[in-house]
Amino acid sequence: MSQLCSVVCLAYNHERFAKAALDSIYQQKWPDTEIVVVDDGSTDGTVEVVREAFRDSPFPTTLITQCNTGNVPQNFNRGLGQAAGAGVMFLSLDDMLLPGCIDSRMSLLQSDRQIAFAADVGYREIDEIGGVVLDAGLMPIAAHEVHQAADLLEAEYQTIGSLYIQGQVFRRAIIDAIGGFDETMTGDDIVLRTRLFRYLVEHPELGFQIGQQIVFAYRKHGQNLHKKFLRQFRTVVEWKEKFFPDRPYPRMFFDWLDNFFWECVGGNASEAELAGTLALDPVIAEHYGAFRSKSKVRRKLFQRRIKGVLGGGRPRKTS
Numbered sequence: 001m002s003q004l005c006s007v008v009c010l011a012y013n014h015e016r017f018a019k020a021a022l023d024s025i026y027q028q029k030w031p032d033t034e035i036v037v038v039d040d041g042s043t044d045g046t047v048e049v050v051r052e053a054f055r056d057s058p059f060p061t062t063l064i065t066q067c068n069t070g071n072v073p074q075n076f077n078r079g080l081g082q083a084a085g086a087g088v089m090f091l092s093l094d095d096m097l098l099p100g101c102i103d104s105r106m107s108l109l110q111s112d113r114q115i116a117f118a119a120d121v122g123y124r125e126i127d128e129i130g131g132v133v134l135d136a137g138l139m140p141i142a143a144h145e146v147h148q149a150a151d152l153l154e155a156e157y158q159t160i161g162s163l164y165i166q167g168q169v170f171r172r173a174i175i176d177a178i179g180g181f182d183e184t185m186t187g188d189d190i191v192l193r194t195r196l197f198r199y200l201v202e203h204p205e206l207g208f209q210i211g212q213q214i215v216f217a218y219r220k221h222g223q224n225l226h227k228k229f230l231r232q233f234r235t236v237v238e239w240k241e242k243f244f245p246d247r248p249y250p251r252m253f254f255d256w257l258d259n260f261f262w263e264c265v266g267g268n269a270s271e272a273e274l275a276g277t278l279a280l281d282p283v284i285a286e287h288y289g290a291f292r293s294k295s296k297v298r299r300k301l302f303q304r305r306i307k308g309v310l311g312g313g314r315p316r317k318t319s
Contacts, residue, residue: 003032005106005169006085010075011037011093012068015044017219020130022053024096024217030103034060037093038079041068046093072188073181080180088172090165094219097167098124101215105169108209116196116206119168122214128221136214139163146210149200156194157244160236160252165189167216174199174206185242187235194243229260229269230276237280254287261291265300 007025011018025035035057039047047065054061062082069075076090087106091097105118121142125134140159146152156162166189178195185191200206236253260277263269278285291297 002084002086003106003110004085005030005033005087005089005102006080006083006172007033007035007089007091007102008076008079008083009035009037009091009093010040010072010079011042011046011050012040013042013044013046014093015042015046015049016128017094017221018046018049019053021091021093021096022050022057024098025091026056026058027099028097028102029100030106032085033102034062034083034085036062036064036079036082038064038075039066040070040075041066050093071183073185073191074183076188077180077183080175083172086172087169088175089167089169092166094221095166096126096217096219098215098217100213101167102169104211104213104215105209109169109171112207114205114207115171116174116200116208117168117170118209118211119163120211120213120215121163122212123164123167124214124217126217126219128219130219133220138212141210142212149197149204149206149208152208153194153197153201156190156197157247158250158252160239160250160256161190162193163210164216164218165192166218170196185235185238186231187239190235190239191242194239198243229263230273232256233260233277233280233284237284249283257284257287258291261288261297265297 037050050063054063064078064082087109089102108118109115121139123137123139124132125137127133141155141162144151144155146155178199181188182191200208240249260269264274278288
């Protein structure tokens, strides 16, 4: 196996974060590393920041610029098309790698050719300015006993997101064997993981390695994709219909829906998002009907109507 690790990065309006993300790659100790950045038509100064930061790179770099597609799977595939490593890592340029992220996992893939990927389920959460919000979090898969590929697949179904694909190292040959990212689906990471785990179930000679080191930092900010409600629910509906058509939605999905419906009651989500979500599947519309029938919800909706009539419930000043 080649020792080269390709870090494939996506950027979109990450001007504030891109330099820190690239610096975190530069600080990795694995000498055979390359960086491929795909900028998806940023409208801020992201491209200029990346070009300037590349001047300090100790590793070979490639920058791909394009008009905005909004298609994350397609963009990752384009980056993969320019990557030469036998190991591949994915990263969004608003997140960061922590020390030991590449070398700890590449060493495992080097030592055992049957390992399809090496991951760690510990992570750090940071805010927009790099402050630590959560120092030692665990990804959802940490709560599941995982001994074989079937356990990975079941954990993915139950959690709708077992682990971040970012900051993990995958054997490139396996990513190629499953066809890379599926550009026809809304989701990127959940679809890649599910296809990968199904492939491992079908090829029991292949293994994987999961540890609990904290070698990746996820940045929370106002533009995170997970905050786009309709996209999130469309991703889950497409994923469930394609990979688990004979199973009901996991309990986690209905918890997410309830949280979203409360956002709607509080006026924090748009009517268009609600209408779009309800149109995705009759099961969702049925669940919403049950949600609205709850007495607590009816009281909240009534209070909102009264506040609207009274101008928010605050007395107006008179001249």
